[in-house]
Amino acid sequence: MSNIGSKRLFSSATCLSNKYAKYVPNSGVYPKGYKVGALSSGVKKNNALDLSLIVSESSASAAAVFTTNKFKAAPVQVSSKVLKENSAGINSIVINSGCANAVTGVKGLKDANEIVDTVDGIVSPNSEKQSTLCMSTGVIGQNLQMDKIIPNLSKLYNEHLGNDHNAWLNCAKGIMTTDTFPKLVSKEINVNNTKYTIAGLSKGAGMICPNMATLLGFFVTDAPIESKALQSILKYAVDRSFNCISVDGDMSTNDTIAALANGAAGGKLITEATTDSYEAIRHEITSFAQTLSQLVVRDGEGATKFVTINVKDALSYDDAHKVAKTISNSPLVKTALYGKDANWGRILCAIGYSDVEVNTNKTNVSFVPTDGSKELELLVNGEPQNVDEERASEILELEDLEILVELGTGGGQAASFWTCDLTHEYVTINGDYRS
Amino acid sequence: MSNIGSKRLFSSATCLSNKYAKYVPNSGVYPKGYKVGALSSGVKKNNALDLSLIVSESSASAAAVFTTNKFKAAPVQVSSKVLKENSAGINSIVINSGCANAVTGVKGLKDANEIVDTVDGIVSPNSEKQSTLCMSTGVIGQNLQMDKIIPNLSKLYNEHLGNDHNAWLNCAKGIMTTDTFPKLVSKEINVNNTKYTIAGLSKGAGMICPNMATLLGFFVTDAPIESKALQSILKYAVDRSFNCISVDGDMSTNDTIAALANGAAGGKLITEATTDSYEAIRHEITSFAQTLSQLVVRDGEGATKFVTINVKDALSYDDAHKVAKTISNSPLVKTALYGKDANWGRILCAIGYSDVEVNTNKTNVSFVPTDGSKELELLVNGEPQNVDEERASEILELEDLEILVELGTGGGQAASFWTCDLTHEYVTINGDYRS
Known part of the structure; x- marks a missing residue:
């Protein structure tokens, strides 16, 4: 049997095949009021980036769509709870790759909560509620290497964040598992004569070792969107993008698409009642989500078409x-x-x-x-x-x-x-x- | 690209690989009152058997479960109509392989009816209603080669039918398409101290060229089962056998499982009301159907397990x-x-x-x-x-x-x-x- 599988496993983003290079942008436009980045915590081999952080400089509206798999990974359960209690006041999203923290029982929940609390302590020590969403992707059935993750969180925050193209690209690389290229898209959008910017990262679409917990996607915008409106926009967009892609039809324990909107670009708050701007930005985000989700199909395991x-x-x-x-x-x-x-x-x-x-x-x-x-x-x-x-x-x-x-x-x-x-x-x- | 696909297509049953030989019986016990057989009409290459006939010497109860695919092949539509009008008086089942007569419009329906009427004219010229079920399996989107099928039907009836093991094996070979071995099972069963015999043939499980219309299965018994009871028994059995197998999850335009019960072995008529014998024979037929359906999985395209x-x-x-x-x-x-x-x-x-x-x-x-x-x-x-x-x-x-x-x-x-x-x-x- 050939060795392609293990080669693909946790591939480093540094050696891109020519085939995929055209899907990785050389530059981008990024939303205001965010700092992002990644580092290598040592979970993945060869110093590959495996810990990513997205921080909003002010509290942001947040929304997410989670896997409907009955075996929900610990970070899915924890982030779901954080979002339920504080969807108008999220400050960070932290993502580790290499271990999915899935089918890990009580210890898994404790670990996910500890990561949230640690990031909260660094980024928003004054927040009364948990204000970090955490995600994991990688091997199922193994516990997180907390000794590698926890000590690196403040280093990541203090030394590795930025808002330039490289910071965003690193952030996208840090969430890769079997992906052969980082998936990053950014775009300036115009809603009722106000300019906003949106950036997105995703990872797909393969399960190995023993099972990759698979699909993650993040949208980040500087538009001012009320959290309830953001949730209905995200649901609409995901139904027409990430729910419309197939590599092999399997759905993992960790699949999550999340969105942040911090309003840093100014403008009038968008709610479900502001029909014109609501529908305009929903249209833009849906189209953007389609672009981002299509990259997952392009990188489908073994795909040639x-x-x-x-x-x-x-x-x-x-x-x-x-x-x-x-x-x-x-x-x-x-x-x-x-x-x-x-x-x-x-x-x-x-x-x-x-x-x-x-x-x-x-x-x-x-x-x-x-x-x-x-x-x-x-x-x-x-x-x-x-x-x-x-x-x-x-x-x-x-x-x-x-x-x-x-x-x-x-x-x-x-x-x-x-x-x-x-x-x-x-x-x-x-x-x-x-x- | 390798040539295995086309080699498998319409393979002749004469060159069995050792791997599968163990699944082809060398002898069997066959129900009373049936004559079966097959011949080569010239539709398939290399003189492979491609036209099979099952005849009950007296009119039999009949039942069938058909594909739920919206694009139902002509023989499915015609057999469904025949069964609706005459489920207590079926005399024959005729099956051609090599062409599925699917997506063939008005001409396809005319051809299927002509085959039914021709077999009726040979086997049961005095029957007032159509009393033949017809099935086709093979390529979709092509018309039947009626010039090869029609003239061979009386030859098949007069010269190629029997009730010995070879006749049954030929009948099973005549319905093969991409199958690598003929699927034939027979068994003596005991229902309330009466001995009956049941035989079954099936073919699976592949779609090529441009699309094999795929799964056929036939049960034939000499037990006396009323047609309504036979239909409910067949439905129960298929739900627990042919509906419980997967090669690739695709369902074709022609999938059909049919049953005949002619009562030639004597005994009291089995109806839904004769609870003990009904449940006993349903149990036997279900178990038998599982054995037959499992052969389709064994012969799944490329399967090693x-x-x-x-x-x-x-x-x-x-x-x-x-x-x-x-x-x-x-x-x-x-x-x-x-x-x-x-x-x-x-x-x-x-x-x-x-x-x-x-x-x-x-x-x-x-x-x-x-x-x-x-x-x-x-x-x-x-x-x-x-x-x-x-x-x-x-x-x-x-x-x-x-x-x-x-x-x-x-x-x-x-x-x-x-x-x-x-x-x-x-x-x-x-x-x-x-x-």
Whole structure:
């Protein structure tokens, strides 16, 4: 068996393959009023960054969406409690990588609370309530190496934080596990003629050793958003981004997406009642979340293709989402994409068993080339087309591909999903023994 | 890319690998009052058998469970209609392999009806209603080669039918597509001191070219079972057998399990009201269906392992079934099994996202060796155990493996599922281009 799995495990971000280098920005625009950074605490090998901190200079509104897995890791339980009690007054997010602090019982909860309290003591000693969210990612079933983490927290705060591009990039590197590149996006957005900035980091999408607790994502903005509004915006955005990606369909014990909004850029407070600005910033954050989540798919274990599944003309958004998700998770569709096979039969099959209303005599399936050239119709009104195999091969040679499905219900509702192919390397990475 | 995929496609049953030979019986006991057989109509290459016929000498009760895929193949639509109108008077089942007659519109329905009417004309010219069930399996989106099928039906009936072992084995070979061995089981059963015989054939579990429409299974018995009772027995049995197996979780346009009971062995008619004999034969047929369905998993594309997932102590059967199914379909669990990795984290994760009630502090997970030696505990009361990796390796070297999960709810309900591993060969077979 090849060794790719263990090589990928806790890879250092310093040796990027050319393939992925284009997804790592050389510069960015970052929100006001934050300091971020990372250091190597010694949990990961080779001095890789493994402890990241995001600090807001003033208390921020916070929101989060957590895994629905029944086996919730300790940091998920603790952060959930902190957020419930203090969603309007969060000062920091601390993330360690290399150990997920999951399935660790009472000791795990104690450790997560100690990290929160330690960071609070350093960053916001006067806060009456816990005001730090903590996250962990890495191996399940092992306790945190507290002797390495706790003493390094004040060093991290005092010596490693900044607001420049390198500080943000380090912060993104510090949360990587099996990722092959750090995932960082930043953007200036305009909401009702006020300029705000938003930055995001994420990590995905692999589980090894014995199980990587997997998906983390963080949004940080200097817009002034009330915490209840931030929670509903985050839920909306995640439903249309991180809940619309598939590498292998597994959901971990630690999956968490969190957001901070500190209002450092000024402007009028955005609430659910300020409809225009609420919807405008929700739109921006959703689009931003899609960009960030798509990077996780690009870095999917063994992936060679990035595939957008667009489902249109469903009776409802939920129906469209369900069909798109079913296609995205089908091993047969994913292996066909790997094999560059214009296999509409497998796509149709997945539509058919996704258990939503379909007009089988009005269903269309086509490949939409991402180079802007004409789409290739595979099925029109439920009838197989004579597929030009040469043209299909041209389209399937592209790294990026779109599959367009129209369900013909007359309902007009649409959803998108992003997936990757299922490859020999995926099996090698995940079939590899843990040692 | 390797050529394994196309080699497997429509493989001839004549060259069995040693690995699978042990699953093909050399003899059997077969029900009274049936004649079965197959011939090569020329649809498949190399004179492989591709047209099978099962004839009951007297009209039989019939029942069937069909795919719930929205894109139902023409033979599924036609057989469903025949069964609705005449479930007490079925005389034949005809099955062609090599072409699924799926996504073939009006022409497909016409062809399926013509096959039914032709067989009726040969077998039961005096029947007032259609009395033949037809099934197809093979490529989706192509029309049947009616010029090869229709002229061969009377030849098949007149020259190729019998009730000996070879006739039954040929019948099983004639429905194969990507299967590497014919799946045939037979058994004598005892119901309330009356002896009956039951035989079954099935084919699985792969989709290629562009999409194999996949799973077929047939039970034939000489017991006297009223058709309504046969339908409820079949539904019960399939829920606990064919609905409890996973190769890749995809469901095709043609999946069908059908049963005939002609009463040729005599005895008192079994109905839902004859509680003792009804429950006794339901138990026998369920157990038989499990044996038959497990052969499909053994022949799963690229599979190297046969894994029983036993889930116990759930709040309900449905909950236990859902957990077992989620574990069985997890690509991460399946690749770990391939890698012989005692990866309880992935199993736990799958339990956690299967969305059923679990007592996380009372959950147990262990490997039960199939050689009868002591089980290996991985998780006890939600706590990871120090796993003896050498012992784990020993167990994981076995071809057959059982994973035991206890959910600790106090509900005491259980379910089993049968799955295989996800291997490089699976990706090769399904990623291979259709040519």
